Amino acid sequence: MNVARLAAVDAAQAARVLSEVREAALAGRRARIAPRPVIEQSWGRVLRSGVDPEHDVRSRLLPSEEVRRRREESPLRHVLPVLREGLLSVADVAQHIMVVADADGRVLWREGAAAVLRKADGLGFELGADWREDVVGTNGVGTPAVVRRPVQVFAGEHFVRSQTSWTCTGAPITDPRDGRLLGVVDVSGPLETMHPATLAWVDSVAKLAEARLRELHLASLERLRAVAAPVLARLAGRALVVDRDGWSAAVTGMPYVRRVTLPKSLAPGHRWLPSLGSCAVEPLAGGWLLRAEDEPRAGAVRRVVLDLARPGRCTVTVKESAVSWSRELSPRHAELLFLLAEHRAGRGAAELAEDLFGDPSRTVTVRAEMSRIRRYLGELLQHRPYRFSEDAEVMVVLPDDPRELLRQSTAPAVARKRNAEYGGRSG
Known part of the structure; x- marks a missing residue:
């Protein structure tokens, strides 16, 4: 009709x-x-x-x-x-x-x-x-x-x-x-x-x-680019100018990055950012100048907190010195990051496929999801094999009841963890 x-x-x-x-x-x-x-x-x-x-x-x-x-x-x-x-x-x-x-x-x-x-x-x-x-x-x-x-x-x-x-x-x-x-x-x-x-x-x-x-977006980037050009011309090394939302206006000394994930409370100083790692953050009119540091600063602490305590709302929080940012995770990303936290030495694509699906041949799905995770975790996540970087402290917050661990997950490795934890407590 x-x-x-x-x-x-x-x-x-x-x-x-x-x-x-x-x-x-x-x-x-x-x-x-x-x-x-x-x-x-x-x-x-x-x-x-x-x-x-x-x-x-x-x-x-x-x-x-x-x-x-x-x-x-x-x-x-x-x-x-x-x-x-x-x-x-x-x-x-x-x-x-x-x-x-x-x-x-x-x-x-x-x-x-x-x-x-x-x-x-x-x-x-x-x-x-x-x-x-x-x-x-x-x-x-x-x-x-x-x-x-x-x-x-x-x-x-x-x-x-x-x-x-x-x-x-x-x-x-x-x-x-x-x-x-x-x-x-x-x-x-x-x-x-x-x-x-x-x-x-x-x-x-x-x-x-x-x-x-x-x-409006293109016009604002063009204005920021005009401000950035003379600044970048005087710099050696890797640097990037982004707007307040992290969209790139200009780069020097490095491949073009379309966008950098910025924490909501970004402030000038030495910070750790996805895709760039340690960098110096300086304000520009309408944006930020991000100067990448090739060597991590002495004493800088990078901590990854994977919060799985609340069923249906898992998050990852990255903390470095005085700055931190968080992201809510999809169920699949929560599973993958949990598995990598359990295996700090790393897991290959076939191993993760076996952990998630009981089928080591499903590597295409694993690689696609890991690529998406690396977009926001950047250098904190290494590959070949997939693993957290060695200098990152990784902490996992688990639910009080082991049976609530990633409750909706059907991944065999997660189910084994649930059963092991629950069996251990009941015994």
Whole structure:
């Protein structure tokens, strides 16, 4: 069924059809018309997350100070003029509103027709509200954030009944530098104001916003490059100039590095950084000058803390002198780093494949994952065989209950460790 076309011709009939489809799906019956795949998949996720379709459960709104802080920190603030120019003039005439939410699903900006804004208030679609899919069900903010593509949600395609008189069309906005989700722009309003072209319209404006972010990034790097050129010309050895987010503007004496992972609390002085190792950090206008040190400084301590104590949220923290940085690990990376901590002498790709899968031939998967880990651990992780560097102190924080060690892991080596620890305690 072409929902957009039907709704454009007869909104009331479209709402009735979609209501029938929704009621049949929630009752576990086969409807005469199947829901669209993107909606059916969303409903499945929402059901598993425990959202009640009959009860409008709303999150607590963020305080105005927190909304203000998020606005000031969000890169989306730079593209608001693009979004307003592309969406607001039409949205206001068509009795829609424009909503911009961050990557957490929190509504940060909301503009458009006054009457529709009041209706949105009645749905809890307010500044600071949480519109993630697993909080309020299938919708034009949370669902595009999950599937990472534009989605239009009509009337009864919303999972929660109170939203079924509404139509939302949202498109994700991603960081053009690394693909990270920045947020979602959404155009919403009553079903009868919907137009079949809305999806393409919102998507095109979101892409314009991403293009604008790319232009701004390149322009800022060009300004930093102009500042860096005379500085680098006077230096011997390896050096790199990066912006505040670690993106490279210029290098000398070393191969080009696209990005360096920087700790949030980076300050001038001698530091250890992934990809570069020990280096001297100096501020530049709009960025940092990083001068690599070929020899580690005497007395510098590098410590790696692998925290596996909290099931489902494993982290690695690197500490050197007065600076440290942390990263949350995927389940696979947590397994690999745990195995390397257990085998300080190192493990080859085939050995790690045997540890993870019970199959030493699966070396391609192991090598790909180890390459990803080395992007953020840099020289702390050696290869041939894979191992932590000899000068790093490695500490593993284990859960109190040995059975909770990487609870979701099916790796044979991890299972053996669980059993050995648990058996040893019980004995």
